[in-house]
Amino acid sequence: xxxxxxxxxxxxxxxxxxxxxVFEAGSFRTDPAAAAASQSGPRREDYNLDSPENFxxxxxxxxxxxxxxxxxxxxxxEIDKAAAxxxxxxxxxxxxxxxxxxxxxxxxxxxxxxxxxxLASKSNSLASRNARLQETNWRLIxxxxxxxxxxSGSAKASQRAKQLREFINR
Amino acid sequence: MARKxxxxxxxxxxxxxxxxLWAPLVVLACIAALLGAMYTIYLDLRVRSQFxxxxxxxxxxxxxxxxxxxxxxKMASSTFASExxxxxxxxSDELVGAGSYRVKSDYLSVSSxxxxxxxxxxxxxxxxxxxxxxxxxxxxxxxxxxAVTLHRFDPLLIGSIYPVQGEDRILVKLxxxxxxxxxxxxxxxxxxxxxxxxxxxxxxMRAMIANLQAGRVVQGGSTLTQQLVKNFFLTSQRSIxxxxxxxIMAMLLxxxxxKDEILEAYLNxxxxxxxxxxxxxxxxxxxxxxxxxxxxxxxxHEVALLVGMVKGPSYYDPRRHPERALTRRNLALDxxxxxxxxxxxxxxxxxxxxxxxxxxxxxxTTRYPAFVDLVRRQxxxxxxxxxxxxxxxxxxxxxxxxxxxxxxxxxxxxVSQLESSRGFKKNTLQGAIVVTSVENGEVLAVVGDRNTxxxxxxxxxxxxxxxxxxxxxxxxxxxxxxxxxxxxxSLLNDEELAMMQPNxxxxxxxxxxxxxxxxxxxxxxxxxxxxxxxxxxxxxDVGIPAVVDTLNRLGYKKSPTAVPSLALGTVEMAPxxxxxxxxxxxxxxxxxxxxxxNSVLSKDGAPLTRYQLRLRQAYDEGAVYQLNWxxxxxxxxxxxxxAYNRISKNINxxxxxxxxxxxxxxWFAGYSGNRLAVAWVGRDNNKPSRLTGAxxxxxxxxxxxxxxxxxxxxxxxxxxxxxxxxxxxxEEHDDEDCDESEMVPFxxxxxxxxxxxxxxxGRRKESRHxxxxxxx
Numbered sequence: 001x002x003x004x005x006x007x008x009x010x011x012x013x014x015x016x017x018x019x020x021x022v023f024e025a026g027s028f029r030t031d032p033a034a035a036a037a038s039q040s041g042p043r044r045e046d047y048n049l050d051s052p053e054n055f056x057x058x059x060x061x062x063x064x065x066x067x068x069x070x071x072x073x074x075x076x077x078e079i080d081k082a083a084a085x086x087x088x089x090x091x092x093x094x095x096x097x098x099x100x101x102x103x104x105x106x107x108x109x110x111x112x113x114x115x116x117x118x119l120a121s122k123s124n125s126l127a128s129r130n131a132r133l134q135e136t137n138w139r140l141i142x143x144x145x146x147x148x149x150x151x152s153g154s155a156k157a158s159q160r161a162k163q164l165r166e167f168i169n170r
Numbered sequence: 171m172a173r174k175x176x177x178x179x180x181x182x183x184x185x186x187x188x189x190x191l192w193a194p195l196v197v198l199a200c201i202a203a204l205l206g207a208m209y210t211i212y213l214d215l216r217v218r219s220q221f222x223x224x225x226x227x228x229x230x231x232x233x234x235x236x237x238x239x240x241x242x243x244k245m246a247s248s249t250f251a252s253e254x255x256x257x258x259x260x261x262s263d264e265l266v267g268a269g270s271y272r273v274k275s276d277y278l279s280v281s282s283x284x285x286x287x288x289x290x291x292x293x294x295x296x297x298x299x300x301x302x303x304x305x306x307x308x309x310x311x312x313x314x315x316x317a318v319t320l321h322r323f324d325p326l327l328i329g330s331i332y333p334v335q336g337e338d339r340i341l342v343k344l345x346x347x348x349x350x351x352x353x354x355x356x357x358x359x360x361x362x363x364x365x366x367x368x369x370x371x372x373x374x375m376r377a378m379i380a381n382l383q384a385g386r387v388v389q390g391g392s393t394l395t396q397q398l399v400k401n402f403f404l405t406s407q408r409s410i411x412x413x414x415x416x417x418i419m420a421m422l423l424x425x426x427x428x429k430d431e432i433l434e435a436y437l438n439x440x441x442x443x444x445x446x447x448x449x450x451x452x453x454x455x456x457x458x459x460x461x462x463x464x465x466x467x468x469x470x471h472e473v474a475l476l477v478g479m480v481k482g483p484s485y486y487d488p489r490r491h492p493e494r495a496l497t498r499r500n501l502a503l504d505x506x507x508x509x510x511x512x513x514x515x516x517x518x519x520x521x522x523x524x525x526x527x528x529x530x531x532x533x534x535t536t537r538y539p540a541f542v543d544l545v546r547r548q549x550x551x552x553x554x555x556x557x558x559x560x561x562x563x564x565x566x567x568x569x570x571x572x573x574x575x576x577x578x579x580x581x582x583x584x585v586s587q588l589e590s591s592r593g594f595k596k597n598t599l600q601g602a603i604v605v606t607s608v609e610n611g612e613v614l615a616v617v618g619d620r621n622t623x624x625x626x627x628x629x630x631x632x633x634x635x636x637x638x639x640x641x642x643x644x645x646x647x648x649x650x651x652x653x654x655x656x657x658x659x660s661l662l663n664d665e666e667l668a669m670m671q672p673n674x675x676x677x678x679x680x681x682x683x684x685x686x687x688x689x690x691x692x693x694x695x696x697x698x699x700x701x702x703x704x705x706x707x708x709x710x711d712v713g714i715p716a717v718v719d720t721l722n723r724l725g726y727k728k729s730p731t732a733v734p735s736l737a738l739g740t741v742e743m744a745p746x747x748x749x750x751x752x753x754x755x756x757x758x759x760x761x762x763x764x765x766x767x768n769s770v771l772s773k774d775g776a777p778l779t780r781y782q783l784r785l786r787q788a789y790d791e792g793a794v795y796q797l798n799w800x801x802x803x804x805x806x807x808x809x810x811x812x813a814y815n816r817i818s819k820n821i822n823x824x825x826x827x828x829x830x831x832x833x834x835x836x837w838f839a840g841y842s843g844n845r846l847a848v849a850w851v852g853r854d855n856n857k858p859s860r861l862t863g864a865x866x867x868x869x870x871x872x873x874x875x876x877x878x879x880x881x882x883x884x885x886x887x888x889x890x891x892x893x894x895x896x897x898x899x900x901e902e903h904d905d906e907d908c909d910e911s912e913m914v915p916f917x918x919x920x921x922x923x924x925x926x927x928x929x930x931x932g933r934r935k936e937s938r939h940x941x942x943x944x945x946x
Contacts, residue, residue, distance in 0.1 A: 062240035062320035080780075084289060087610075087783050092240070092320075094609030094844065103783070118785045122760055125791055128886050 097127030228562030258463035340454030540618035562773030611762035709737030827863030836866030
């Protein structure tokens with residue numbers, strides 16, 4: 001009990017020192033500002049800026065070879081084949097965020113915009129600490145939404161991409 | 171008056187007899203000839219339509235997913251060798267062409283077979299695979315020395331889709347058939363094949379003499395053409411009329427078709443054995459059926475066996491009558507030697523070789539019927555039954571033979587063990603399991619019956635049972651998606667509950683342990699301990715229709731009745747349907763339809779359909795992340811704790827046990843980072859199995875999972891989630907250093923302000939801690 005009282009006093013002092021906040025007891029509350037924290041800009045501690053945008057270096061040799069093949073096929077206009085090759089790569093590394101991002105880009109070329117958006121989101125969810133990859137993904141999402149006439153959604157996605165770009169360049 | 175003409179009876183009696191007979195005889199002869207001609211035309215039409223028809227009716231061929239190897243892959247050299255064995259590759263001291271391999275102390279050399287995949291023809295290749303302990307260190311092309319980053323092998327043929335009482339073939343062109351077989355066949359069965367006109371009278375005479383001399387039938391006089399005809403109309407009736415018909419039809423065939431065409435038809439048509447309800451026709455399939463490899467890879471003693479069997483496939487069945495088969499084979503080898511096909515010096519050595527025939531099941535061509543059943547159903551949406559069973563389609567599936575075989579063995583053993591542990595008679599219990607790859611939605615294995623060869627009721631796809639507590643994660647997920655109201659430490663009420671139902675009756679759900687746990691049970695704990703009452707209240711609070719909506723979004727297509735008891739799993743699902751729902755959870759909230767097929771090619775290798783990767787973001791990632799945190803606890807601390815008796819504690823697992831009323835159904839659905847499995851154990855007559863989810867299905871699940879290469883479940887933390895250190899242990903203690911704390915996920919902005927980090931258990935303190943400000 002004595003320990004508790006001391007602790008309580010210490011706590012109160014620190015609170016005053018730091019500059020205090022509103023004291024609330026009881027219910028939970030969602031702070032809209034806090035909830036929108038992720039909207040107002042990326043936070044430093046959330047990202048690893050050393051990750052290259054492309055996980056090429058982090059992918060196994062087999063996957064890298066398939067990525068090269070896929071790129072060659074895409075450049076040669078064989079989009080379907082390029083997608084099939086990426087899916088082969090995904091069998092080998094099913095949680096490779098970079099592969100999903102590239103597949104998203106191919107889906108845009110295949111005019112499958114809804115799927116492109118999901119794949120870019122999936123890529124984001126697998127690499128939530130990679131700012132560069134996320135920026136690419138948000139640009140893909142913006143393009144996919146724009147093609148589906150979702151201009152406001154597209155603008156939001158572009159905004160996210162822009163924030164990430166600024167953050168990276170800081 | 172005219173003179174009456176009288177007939178002069180001057181004609182000789184002979185002439186009138188003849189003339190009396192002549193006309194009717196001629197007429198009769200004409201009629202007979204006409205009938206004969208008509209009959210011959212009829213036979214001609216029949217034999218021709220059979221001949222033409224036989225060329226086109228090909229069941230669809232079903233392949234497993236191809237084995238792929240790459241440097242760095244975790245695979246021991248012994249595992250690799252057994253995979254090659256499974257593919258029918260021949261182990262020898264030297265590489266002897268495609269389909270062979272050679273084993274050295276720390277490397278293997280393989281000559282892979284060519285194969286036409288979706289993306290084109292992949293030629294045969296000789297590669298050297300080096301191993302370093304339990305992984306592949308290097309792969310190189312033997313000819314060029316170049317490094318190989320990925321090599322894909324020809325896929326295993328696992329079955330065919332055929333009409334129920336069907337025939338099965340692997341078509342071969344004459345040009346693809348080894349000379350050894352073509353020559354050998356003629357030497358043993360029909361030496362004058364190239365010169366006779368359908369029947370060979372000399373051969374018949376020779377046979378008759380030989381048989382008379384021997385006192386029994388030792389030689390047949392049928393030509394290959396006659397045998398072909400006999401095969402078209404396979405009856406056991408061996409009458410004179412039958413033989414006469416065959417002879418006529420054989421001659422007719424020879425009139426219409428060339429020797430090469432007849433020979434090719436023979437090679438594809440001749441009956442060689444029985445595989446359950448299916449007849450094995452042709453040397454192409456016969457080679458696979460008996461030796462697990464293509465015709466081009468057969469060695470001389472294997473060719474001799476097949477040729478020898480033609481005379482009586484059942485009588486000389488090498489699996490049922492190996493001694494007879496061996497004698498017959500060696501007789502054929504003698505004839506080969508006489509004809510100069512083998513050197514006399516080699517003959518004894520070859521005759522001394524064993525039959526070399528593979529075990530029938532599971533290596534026959536009716537492997538994995540439960541999986542092929544799923545394939546067939548998934549194809550039916552796109553292809554008509556007629557196309558599936560006659561166009562010779564090539565279907566490439568997601569089946570992983572190693573996973574499938576492990577699953578089959580485990581289902582069989584585990585169900586037996588559970589049965590005897592519960593004091594049941596044999597064959598009282600049944601079981602089923604489905605295994606998927608999580609991210610790509612690929613179905614790796616399906617077992618529908620503890621007797622894995624049995625292709626009857628497929629429980630994995632069709633046994634719809636109440637899922638019981640397996641529904642709880644769906645209820646809790648629905649709650650967690652209302653992040654303002656619920657998080658993992660929200661307090662739930664597990665006190666006694668009585669609800670009036672529309673039918674006027676009172677419903678009083680009880681917990682499994684028959685106790686009540688107070689009105690301050692943390693949400694995560696209620697899921698981990700699978701408390702019923704708290705779950706019902708939670709379900710009512712979020713609304714049962716919302717729970718149904720969540721279930722649908724996760725991938726369950728039907729609309730169960732939205733009654734309160736749904737929160738306790740009064741919805742019937744088959745294991746595959748459960749797997750679809752849990753797969754979405756395992757993939758972080760991303761739904762991908764579970765598929766058993768990757769692509770379909772035509773008989774000639776032209777691409778027809780490719781089942782592309784399809785994803786849908788089904789549910790909020792943050793809510794799913796929180797749920798998965800709790801579901802990991804189910805295995806670490808909750809009802810599924812015994813899983814870690816078999817699986818390394820380094821592997822994070824998530825899952826849920828399910829038990830239904832009176833212990834009728836025992837369920838477990840769970841996943842690692844890369845594998846999901848749903849197991850069910852119960853009784854077909856729906857009587858109590860005396861097993862809970864934990865004591866029954868979980869045991870089966872753990873055993874199957876322990877056979878697989880598991881990756882730990884490590885979901886990436888979504889942006890919307892923040893981790894807060896909390897002490898959620900049971901004991902009360904002052905914990906200023908947060909030693910006993912764990913990181914608990916919350917949606918940003920919903921961390922309760924009145925919570926002290928390191929103060930769990932749902933007890934609120936009146937004070938606030940400065941640390942809290944950091945977690946906004």
